[in-house]
């Protein structure tokens with residue numbers, strides 16, 4: 001099906017060159033959104049990072065890039081065949097991209113867009129059952145393939161057993177859990193280790209062996225632009241087969257100007273024998289061209305770290321399809 005589509009379109013050219021081989025690419029980390037649902041302090045922070053002239057009209061940029069259609073255009077620029085859109089419920093920090101909104105964006109092109117649902121936790125004491133039911137409804141209605149959580153943005157501890165029902169449900173339903181690890185530059189983030197250091201996830205990881213936990217950003221310290229808790233991520237993935245890794249955002253131009261951070265992280269993953277459980281993601285679309293640029297930077301990092309084309313292919317698409325399945 002995909003090949004028929006490719007044959008009919010002259011542009012874009014799919015995949016990325018890697019030491020002479022053309023490798024297919026999936027980006028597992030993308031944020032659709034509605035500008036008006038982002039808190040004002042975070043709007044100001046995002047605007048400050050948009051390149052000129054987009055910074056003059058952030059709402060227009062959001063409308064053109066952050067929708068399902070806009071994201072497909074950004075994937076096309078990098079030859080990226082598919083992408084995963086994240087729902088988010090973090091009203092005090094990064095804002096809300098509801099399951100319903102993200103589910104609607106997936107319909108723009110169900111062949112190329114996958115989704116992770118999320119769950120509201122800000123009234124957990126009273127709403128736990130309702131929120132878990134909402135999560136299951138979203139999965140059943142829109143075909144979400146996993147769950148996105150960000151303890152630091154949603155203000156709940158990684159080792160708080162009150163929230164373990166989410167991990168239990170994820171295991172029962174076969175829904176991998178993607179979680180933000182590391183500090184975050186967004187205003188209002190809970191930066192303490194219990195919210196950002198994946199070592200605090202160990203109890204849950206051990207208690208729910210049927211639940212896949214994907215450690216996003218490899219524990220990077222985005223405040224001080226340091227590797228942060230990368231070692232803890234590698235250690236957990238080495239000891240627990242239900243732990244996977246995702247190297248998004250830490251290798252961006254602003255966090256890693258000369259590319260050494262991402263190359264170092266990809267090298268540590270390879271040395272630990274964890275290439276088979278690492279999935280590529282960018283944390284885009286952010287601004288026009290970011291997703292394509294992050295792919296280039298990741299390819300360069302893997303080359304520096306000595307990845308063969310076979311290993312690079314695993315990270316760029318094969319591991320994604322092994323975990324989340326293929327479109328029919």
Ligand SMILES: [Zn+2]
Pocket residue numbers: 029031283
């Ligand atoms: Zn993200």
